Amino acid sequence: MALERWFRRQRPTRGDDDATPAGLWVKCSACHAQLYRKDLVAHLYVCKECGHHERMPVAARIAMLADEGSFEPWSGAVRPVDALGFVDVEPYAERLAAVQHKAGRPDAIVTGAARIEGERVALAVMDFQFLGGSMGSVVGEEIARAAERAGEEERALVMVAASGGARMQEGALSLMQMAKTTVALEHLASRRLPYVSVLTDPTTGGVTASFATLGDVIFAEPDALICFAGPRVIQQTIKQDLPAGFQRAEFLLRKGMIDDVVPRGELKRRLATVIGLLRAGGAAAPGALPAGA
Amino acid sequence: MALERWFRRQRPTRGDDDATPAGLWVKCSACHAQLYRKDLVAHLYVCKECGHHERMPVAARIAMLADEGSFEPWSGAVRPVDALGFVDVEPYAERLAAVQHKAGRPDAIVTGAARIEGERVALAVMDFQFLGGSMGSVVGEEIARAAERAGEEERALVMVAASGGARMQEGALSLMQMAKTTVALEHLASRRLPYVSVLTDPTTGGVTASFATLGDVIFAEPDALICFAGPRVIQQTIKQDLPAGFQRAEFLLRKGMIDDVVPRGELKRRLATVIGLLRAGGAAAPGALPAGA
Amino acid sequence: MALPFEKPIEDLEAKIREMQAYADEQQVDLAEEISLLEQRLERLKRETFAHLTRWQRVLVARASGRPTALDHVAAFVDDFVELHGDRALGDDPALVAGLGRVDGAGVVVLAQQKGRDTKENIHRNFGMAHPSGYRKAMRMMEMADKFGLAVVALIDTPGAYPGIAAEEQGQAWVIAESIRRMSRLRVPAVAVVVGEGGSGGALAIGVANRVLILENAVYSVISPESCAAIRWRDAAEAPRAAEALKLTSADLLEQGVVDEVVAEPLGGAHKDPAAAVAATAAAVRAALASLRGLGEQEIVRARAERFRHMGRVLVDSA
Amino acid sequence: MALPFEKPIEDLEAKIREMQAYADEQQVDLAEEISLLEQRLERLKRETFAHLTRWQRVLVARASGRPTALDHVAAFVDDFVELHGDRALGDDPALVAGLGRVDGAGVVVLAQQKGRDTKENIHRNFGMAHPSGYRKAMRMMEMADKFGLAVVALIDTPGAYPGIAAEEQGQAWVIAESIRRMSRLRVPAVAVVVGEGGSGGALAIGVANRVLILENAVYSVISPESCAAIRWRDAAEAPRAAEALKLTSADLLEQGVVDEVVAEPLGGAHKDPAAAVAATAAAVRAALASLRGLGEQEIVRARAERFRHMGRVLVDSA
């Protein structure tokens, strides 16, 4: 199957081994400590010295969340089109081809079936290294398909978001993915299936302003940048310095926007717990939810 | 009928003529201008000099809002009980009797059927001069009955609120009126009938924190004090001066809490317009609203 | 630390301890004397607590060492996960919300939390919620409704906070909305007044199918102090105001405001927190069990009926 | 005041006015010459506007004198009553909400309002809404749903405001929620892009059953200036970015993002606001009429379908 092919191609082309700079040692991007690369990978890309959460490759994320051997890819059959013939300093089509080749997948998301501590879920993980995790038609379509299939298969949906926002090379069609993903999530809501969103560094723009913040429960990773408008845009608009910690996960927790900041090491456990709890209801005779409820 | 008797008794005992200090001239409580009393009454108790909205007797309020001859009282048959045997410096029972005699009604509210520029409504007007418009079991019961009857008769509900809050002489039972009135309002919501609340000076405490702020549309009169905790309580708690205009209608408009500040002279027109608009829907096949919608 | 009327009890307890220590130290057998004293202590406690004035109950309801809402939660909720934030204004530590499991079934927990010490009390704003607390509660009610989770609300607050920001952010509005939101829940809701049930700030999460109250908890439209300040123009008249307000568990049961009183260990919950939270746990479990199996419409209807009939009035026949 | 490409048109218009004035003054008959010039003017306008570049359309969409959202509202809504406030954070003048009547039927109106002059522009924050604007919109959607009122949304915004308070109050959250809330409306919704449709801030009130756009309006995922700054690292490349983004009414119709283009008077809406608002009014009325009589479920389903199929992808066969 084509989608499996796409997924399998990913490992040889770019797995954990290509995601961090080559060499035995890497530098923590926060405290600049020299870290033994294998240690960093083993520690889920969290710096042992300062606890900083480095960005994490998709395969490692899936491995960290899915019970061993439980992940079955769904995504991969949907491929992007240069619908606008978009050209800036380089044609979008060419840029896409290069990134696809490097990433070993057609676009910036991987979805599939998985178990998380036994809980049956659909898992969607965005790839920030693929054109900044930007959302074009394919990202929107894969999320919509995952939500629909999760609904059919009575699975909860877990979304690991990481994105620079909408993919401007697809113009207004990329904007429309905000609505497309949102309406597709109704397949979960109407069946009372939990949707848990995990915001990782960075989650911005049209992704934050659509499916990523519509989780029944929203967790964020420590220090993750989460925003609608990026800090640089705001600074240019208001010509002022931004407050310390602005738009970071801990800041948003104080502002009431997320349910909790969850360190990576605790994430799997926490996801399993809340999904288990949200599925342990049945307090009242369920009945289909009416439209609008 | 007993309820009509109660209502009719009101005029001779205390109508417009007793509501303002005796004599031909009165002083505006805001600008202290000397006003010819008949003028003030003719101008809906609004000071011609400064526009200040004086508190207004119930009968005058009904006369001002209801189309001529359209008001038919509903309230009056429900009378208060001193369920707790409440005694402070004077027994509640005795205080009640005195106030009832003076007011010519059993408690701090009048309800009835009316037309407002032709719109069929249930009209409820609170009487601040009756124990500070406090809400005990009777106020709660009359509002609940009015909401239920409005539902049955397919009328919109217009509430003119004025209250010092819950009636502490009825203890926790007065507190429960907040929930009682709220559940009774569902008779309107489930039939898609509009509920418009008008907050007048003052509307505070448990009344503000229940039916008064649950209007589909909320209007307030200029400069009306509208709050949960009174300014004195807050000042004692925080030991600071309060900002100018704090808890006044215009302040709450800026804070997004009310739909508009409406001068008394425009109120009738505005009520008729919004009720007419809210009843001109039928855009989609209606169908009963589900519980919780 | 001891409440005024607890002095004789504490004295007697001290005497028993002293005698026990003397017996141990001197290796003499005072078992009979001690046993007699312990019987006397039991009698004294029983009599004292049987005849507490309403004001004394208020003091017990506020006593330091009394189990807080979260202490009760810990006793009957498994897998508790706190969820934060109202998605609008902030996250209010005075009203804790989360998911958990009771007897295997998922529930939404709402808990008005006072502090166990000064530091926590300041953090929790003495259990007085801001609008964001009630907004968080409403968000959780939505979640409960969506996923068919019963709601358990633990009430312990002097009242909603009376402050500038609270008023600016619509304290009255959120309380009204919370009452309405809770009244619309299609899932069973159980509320327990575990300490102070202070006015609208308590009722905002109290519109439940079953409302329980601990034996020495109180639930009132106004604090005795404020009532006294208004009606007697002297806050020191709080004891008289407490009498007039009829705010004890027995009063409220008689008024039909609560459905059930949860007995506290003799001497009050603060004297034996473990026994107190165990009693609450059993009562909540039983209340939830009694609501199991009802349909959504029946749950909404029964709750509405419960509150629709609150109050006492005389009705003239037409 | 004139846009750069309007110069030849304005020159010709001036020449005609001059000739007319001369004719009047000198009492000579220049009717034939003037008529010829007017024909030439008509041709010039037609050719100019037929061949506007995408960037030039952007300039027309933003032109001063172009009818604002409220100018359109005044043209097709009777008995308009503005309602204020979001019941949480404040009242946002950049997003006007209210009730009104179209062809006798009650509607909810949502209008992103830019200023007609500098003073109003500052008051309206140049049409850039804060979270309270979107919360107000959602409150009005609730009202529309409850009372069976169709929703008419007029879109004209550079985007949701990018500021500190806006981010603190969850700009992304309210846009997402507004998209969801609108997608759940059980009543018909019509959206019209009347000027600038700027990104998520526009889409938040754009999840309609019918999406219309004025001929010279634009609708884009990002402003040409920002796109240029990112992709060319030079905001001055905005004209090239506009070309690449394919953001004109014709482009969007082709992409399936909008359902219908409302023709503007020749020379652009700013040259004949009365004709422009009349055309919009007719189009909105027709769109509302086309949705009348549909059931609630059908309305929700059709709107969801509309957006579910947005985008272009290739799908490998399995």
Ligand SMILES: [Zn+2]
């Ligand atoms: Zn480090």
Ligand SMILES: [Zn+2]
């Ligand atoms: Zn005056």
